[in-house]
Amino acid sequence: MAQKESQQAVERELTMSRAMVEAIGHEMRENEEVFYMGEDVADYGGIFDSTQGLLEEFGRDRIMDVPISETAYIGAAVGAAQQGMRPIAELMFVDFFGVCMDQIYNQMAKNTYMSGASVNVPMVLTAAVGGTYNDAAQHSQTLYGTFAHLPGMKVVVPSTAYDAKGLMHNAIRDDDPVVYMFHKRLMGIGWMPAPDGPKTPVPDEPYTIPFGSADVKREGEDVTVVTLGLHVHRALEAADDLAEDGIDAEVIDLRTLVPLDTETVLDSVEKTGRLVVVDEDYRSYGVTGEIIARVAEEGLADLEAVERVAVPDVPLPYARPMEDEVIPGTEDIEAAIRSARS
Amino acid sequence: MDIMVAVNELQSMFEDMVTARYYEERLQEEYLEGKQPAFDISAGPIPGELHLAAGQEAAAAGVCRHLRDSDTVTAPHRPHHVAIAKGVDLKRMTAEIFGRRTGLSKGKGGHMHLFDPDVNFACSGIIAQGCPPAVGAGLAATKRSEDSVAVAFLGEGAISQGAFLESLNLAAVRELPVIFVVEDNDWAISMPKDRVTDVDDGSQRAGGFDMPGVRVDYDDATAVYDAAKEAIGRARAGNGPTLLEVQVHRRMGHFMGDPESYRPDEDKEAAQERDSIERLAADLRSEGVADDDIEEIRERARDRVDEAIEWAKDQPEPGPEEAYEDVFVNPPSGVTTEEPSHELAGGDD
Amino acid sequence: MSGNEDRVAVAAADVWPEDAEADETAVVVNWFAREGRQVDEGETVCEIQIEKVSIDVPAPTDGELVEIERGEDDELSREDTLGWLAPD
Numbered sequence: 001m002a003q004k005e006s007q008q009a010v011e012r013e014l015t016m017s018r019a020m021v022e023a024i025g026h027e028m029r030e031n032e033e034v035f036y037m038g039e040d041v042a043d044y045g046g047i048f049d050s051t052q053g054l055l056e057e058f059g060r061d062r063i064m065d066v067p068i069s070e071t072a073y074i075g076a077a078v079g080a081a082q083q084g085m086r087p088i089a090e091l092m093f094v095d096f097f098g099v100c101m102d103q104i105y106n107q108m109a110k111n112t113y114m115s116g117a118s119v120n121v122p123m124v125l126t127a128a129v130g131g132t133y134n135d136a137a138q139h140s141q142t143l144y145g146t147f148a149h150l151p152g153m154k155v156v157v158p159s160t161a162y163d164a165k166g167l168m169h170n171a172i173r174d175d176d177p178v179v180y181m182f183h184k185r186l187m188g189i190g191w192m193p194a195p196d197g198p199k200t201p202v203p204d205e206p207y208t209i210p211f212g213s214a215d216v217k218r219e220g221e222d223v224t225v226v227t228l229g230l231h232v233h234r235a236l237e238a239a240d241d242l243a244e245d246g247i248d249a250e251v252i253d254l255r256t257l258v259p260l261d262t263e264t265v266l267d268s269v270e271k272t273g274r275l276v277v278v279d280e281d282y283r284s285y286g287v288t289g290e291i292i293a294r295v296a297e298e299g300l301a302d303l304e305a306v307e308r309v310a311v312p313d314v315p316l317p318y319a320r321p322m323e324d325e326v327i328p329g330t331e332d333i334e335a336a337i338r339s340a341r342s
Numbered sequence: 343m344d345i346m347v348a349v350n351e352l353q354s355m356f357e358d359m360v361t362a363r364y365y366e367e368r369l370q371e372e373y374l375e376g377k378q379p380a381f382d383i384s385a386g387p388i389p390g391e392l393h394l395a396a397g398q399e400a401a402a403a404g405v406c407r408h409l410r411d412s413d414t415v416t417a418p419h420r421p422h423h424v425a426i427a428k429g430v431d432l433k434r435m436t437a438e439i440f441g442r443r444t445g446l447s448k449g450k451g452g453h454m455h456l457f458d459p460d461v462n463f464a465c466s467g468i469i470a471q472g473c474p475p476a477v478g479a480g481l482a483a484t485k486r487s488e489d490s491v492a493v494a495f496l497g498e499g500a501i502s503q504g505a506f507l508e509s510l511n512l513a514a515v516r517e518l519p520v521i522f523v524v525e526d527n528d529w530a531i532s533m534p535k536d537r538v539t540d541v542d543d544g545s546q547r548a549g550g551f552d553m554p555g556v557r558v559d560y561d562d563a564t565a566v567y568d569a570a571k572e573a574i575g576r577a578r579a580g581n582g583p584t585l586l587e588v589q590v591h592r593r594m595g596h597f598m599g600d601p602e603s604y605r606p607d608e609d610k611e612a613a614q615e616r617d618s619i620e621r622l623a624a625d626l627r628s629e630g631v632a633d634d635d636i637e638e639i640r641e642r643a644r645d646r647v648d649e650a651i652e653w654a655k656d657q658p659e660p661g662p663e664e665a666y667e668d669v670f671v672n673p674p675s676g677v678t679t680e681e682p683s684h685e686l687a688g689g690d691d
Numbered sequence: 692m693s694g695n696e697d698r699v700a701v702a703a704a705d706v707w708p709e710d711a712e713a714d715e716t717a718v719v720v721n722w723f724a725r726e727g728r729q730v731d732e733g734e735t736v737c738e739i740q741i742e743k744v745s746i747d748v749p750a751p752t753d754g755e756l757v758e759i760e761r762g763e764d765d766e767l768s769r770e771d772t773l774g775w776l777a778p779d
Contacts, residue, residue: 010728010756015721043604044532067502067538068469068530096468099505134389134441136452138467190720190740191381191599193764199721317665318452319441320389325662379716379766381743601744 011201015188017049019161019202023168024051024088026206028058031086034172035062037073038090038126047092048128048187070100074125078108078177081123086172094127094143094181108177109152121177124168125153130183130230130280131327133192137315140323142229144279145286147179148257154178154211155257159186159232162200163255166209173208183229183280197233212259216268220250223337224268226291227278228254231328235278238333249276249337257287265291266299273304274340278333283310307336347564349629353639355407355563356622359399361643362423363619365432366394366594368647369422369439373598381599387655388439390452392598395423397561397591400618401525402427404566405493405586408574414462414479414492416472419454420525421465424495430458436650442657449660450668470496470503473522477509480518480583491519491577498587499530501544510585514551519577521570522585527592532604548585557587561618564625591616698775699752701736706746707769717741719765719773724756730776737773754778 014022028034035058036051042065045052055063066073070091077089091097097104104125112120131140148155154176158164164182171178186198217232218239225235232253239249250268254261269275275295277288288308295303309328317323369392376386383389395402398420406427409415417424425435431446438445439453446458454467462479466472476494483490500506501524513520524544528535541547548555556573558565566588573584591613595602602610623636703717721738724730730750737748750756754776761767761774 008729010725012728012734013723013725015723018723039530040532042532047531065533065537067533068499069502069504071504072502099468099471099503133384134452135391136455136467137450138454139391188721190718190738190745191383191743193380193382193720312666314665314669315450317450317660318390318438318447318455319449319660321659321662322449322665325665380718380720380740380764599743601742603744 012204013199014161014165014202015194016158016161016164016182016198017052017187017189019165020050020168020182021052021054022202023165023206024172025054025057027169027172028054028062033085034088035064035085036088036090037064037066037077039066039068039092041065041090046090048182048184049189050090050126050128050182050187070096071103074100075103075107077123077125078103078111078121081121081177082111082119086122088124088126088172091125091127093139094129095138095141097127097143097146104153105150109150112176113152120175122175124171124178124180126180126182128184129181130185131316131323132185132230134318134320134323136318140316142181142183142281144181144228144257144281145290147181148287148290149285152177153258156180156211156255157228157257158182158255159229159253160198160200161202163209163215163253165202166207167211167255169206170208170211174211181229185230195233195237197236209255211256212261213255214261214264215253215255216250216264217253218249218251220248220272222248222272223274223276223340224250224252224265224272225276225278225333225337226252226254226265228257228287229280231278231280231333234328234330235333237330238337241330241334242337247337247341260294262294262298265295269295269299270302273302275303275305276307276309276333276336276340278328278336279308279310280327281310282313283308284313286310305340307340309333309336347567349626349631351407351567352564352622352626352629353631355403355567356619356626356636357639357643358403358406358427359563359619359622360640361647362399362402362426363396364644365422365426365647366396368651370394370594370598372651377599383599389441392453393420393596394594394598395420397593397613398525398527399423400561400563400566400622401523401588401590402495404563404588405521405523405570405574407567408570409493410490411461412488412490414464414476414490415495416476416492417456417463417465417495418469418472418497418500419465419467420497421454421456425456425458425463428463429461430456430463431460432646432650433653434458436654437657440654440657441659442654443660443664444657448664448668470500470506472496473506473509476520477513477518480513480520480577481516483519484516489578491521491574493521493523495523495525497530498524498526498528498535498544499533499538500524501547502539507547510547510551510553510583513583514553517580517582519580520583521573521577522583524585524587525590526587527590528609529592529596529605531596531600543587545585545587553583553585555585555587557589559589561588561590561616563618563622697777698757699754699778700775701748701751701773703739703767703771703773704769705751706739706748708741708744708746711741713769715741716766716768719761719763719767720745722759722763726756726759728756730754730756739767739773748773750776752776752778
């Protein structure tokens with residue numbers, strides 16, 4: 001079969017959820033100390049398919065449905081990780097972090113530092129993020145900036161199946177806590193159709209993508225667009241539309257917020273001189289401000305124009321016309337790119 | 343019947359229950375429009391998640407019969423039956439669910455976030471997070487020497503959540519007029535109760551807080567009515583909180599679109615068979631209420647629901663720019679030049 | 692393309708749930724292989740949705756996926772063919 005694999009002209013493609021699950025399954029087979037805890041992760045397979053099929057292979061001891069007690073089970077993951085196990089704990093919606101944040105930011109994220117690194121916390125916290133399906137203010141946020149702001153957590157945001165698998169392998173093997181934020185709209189779930197783009201060829205064998213390596217998803221000369229998650233695909237669509245008008249945008253997918261690959265961004269801005277940052281999180285005190293600040297600190301001379309596109313500082317509204325208004329769309333990104341060029 | 347409940351009370355509960363049941367059936371139809379054959383959660387006239395409460399009506403109807411407009415109710419992500427029993431404006435609630443400008447929250451909240459300050463009703467879509475605000479409403483009543491009470495509705499999945507347990511303790515230690523009503527529909531999405539808690543009877547949680555705990559084993563509206571009467575009476579008299587658990591049934595999945603592949607067929611069938619509405623109809627007949635009168639109640643409920651849905655669908659959608667309003671009641675930047683309007687703060691006074 | 696006699700159908704009927712209504716319509720949610728891919732028997736080649744349930748469709752044999760007959764978002768019924776394999 002190996003020969004056949006190498007002759008394979010057309011690669012197998014996976015949805016993002018299947019790519020994530022493939023990496024988790026592989027790591028669980030390799031290391032019996034890896035286990036998964038969350039609400040509806042066993043029989044349901046994860047509300048957003050994050051654990052689909054794992055119960056059948058690994059059983060209830062390793063794919064654990066837990067009570068609706070996020071403080072208890074996420075804290076339990078911290079404790080088990082400090083014992084040297086490699087738990088993965090799932091927060092069904094990132095919006096639910098509010099009920100358990102102490103375990104996340106005061107325990108998981110700080111125990112390494114507070115102990116002078118005499119203990120470490122090799123766990124993964126997975127969480128579904130994002131809007132675009134009218135689930136209103138308590139179930140639609142991304143909160144990228146909230147987690148990236150607080151020191152002690154690595155923060156991962158995949159945008160394609162290929163990246164999702166490689167980043168998940170890395171996340172589970174990492175000796176530090178990793179928050180792995182997957183966008184619902186990218187998972188490839190039947191009832192929440194994904195845009196074109198997140199489903200990609202995915203190698204069968206395991207591979208890692210180092211944290212802190214942004215990916216240039218589209219090369220361009222005129223404007224640098226820095227983004228992550230769902231908005232990588234919206235930015236690529238905008239770039240394709242603008243190409244017809246002779247505007248050549250470069251699209252950088254950050255892939256991880258902590259650590260942050262500032263170098264790739266600076267190199268691009270050095271080339272284009274124009275920076276557009278696109279984020280599905282709130283505008284103020286977040287990813288857009290951070291990226292722009294980094295470029296201002298280290299590449300101010302290259303910078304001719306800056307635009308940011310993000311959710312205005314309002315909670316996510318329910319009704320369709322209002323949600324569409326506040327979550328940046330392709331046309332908003334196009335307008336920002338044009339504006340940065342003018 | 344060994345529980346004596348006045349016939350007019352039975353009729354009122356029956357009306358709340360048939361209204362709620364028919365409401366959920368009609369919303370299900372509307373929700374699935376545009377979602378077939380492919381189920382796309384963001385398509386159709388009602389997008390987003392929709393958690394329907396068919397099979398849980400008895401708990402809401404039996405408790406809310408004892409409440410006044412000035413009493414506070416907080417409901418969870420599955421709120422419609424509670425809202426109906428509490429007397430929330432049905433038309434504006436429906437307009438909210440359809441995302442219309444004239445909805446209770448001008449289209450900003452949606453079905454998990456219904457607020458009607460006229461009857462002191464509020465929701466949270468986060469499990470158990472309606473409990474602390476209910477304690478706060480009870481605290482306000484106590485501080486103001488008013489005899490109003492607060493009721494927090496929650497599901498059995500919520501009884502392992504910190505916010506619930508902390509609320510029980512705070513309500514108990516301050517002897518606040520709060521009633522915690524656990525609607526036990528056996529399932530927390532895909533997780534059966536026996537896999538997430540070792541107690542069969544969730545009202546046992548009360549014991550640890552030195553609070554009365556009562557369980558109604560069957561979704562019998564009259565039994566709920568009776569248990570709630572005692573609990574609410576105790577709270578109103580200044581004698582502290584009660585935890586009440588009611589066995590109910592989930593007839594329509596956790597949310598619309600839930601394939602329920604994890605749920606045994608026998609369990610689904612059992613939920614369909616145990617029907618508290620037909621049970622109450624039988625009680626009404628045995629109290630001498632004529633079939634025609636029972637049918638008249640059903641018709642009135644259907645007409646009211648149909649009218650609310652038709653009205654809601656005729657309402658205008660909010661404009662995109664309205665998304666920027668209502669973050670604060672005072673202008674968000676600088677100093678306001680006008681006195682803040684106390685009318686906006688809610689309450690019925 | 693010549694006749695179907697030398698090709699093997701990826702048939703909806705092979706995975707159609709027994710309890711689904713006879714006239715139910717399914718929808719193709721995802722293809723995991725493109726035309727030209729050499730697939731192994733049992734490999735999930737696509738995913739369909741029937742009555743809100745997602746179902747994986749395995750390749751019935753080793754072979755090359757030579758034609759996708761029902762693409763993503765297309766509707767299908769029980770007797771339809773999703774695609775065709777040329778067996779090894």
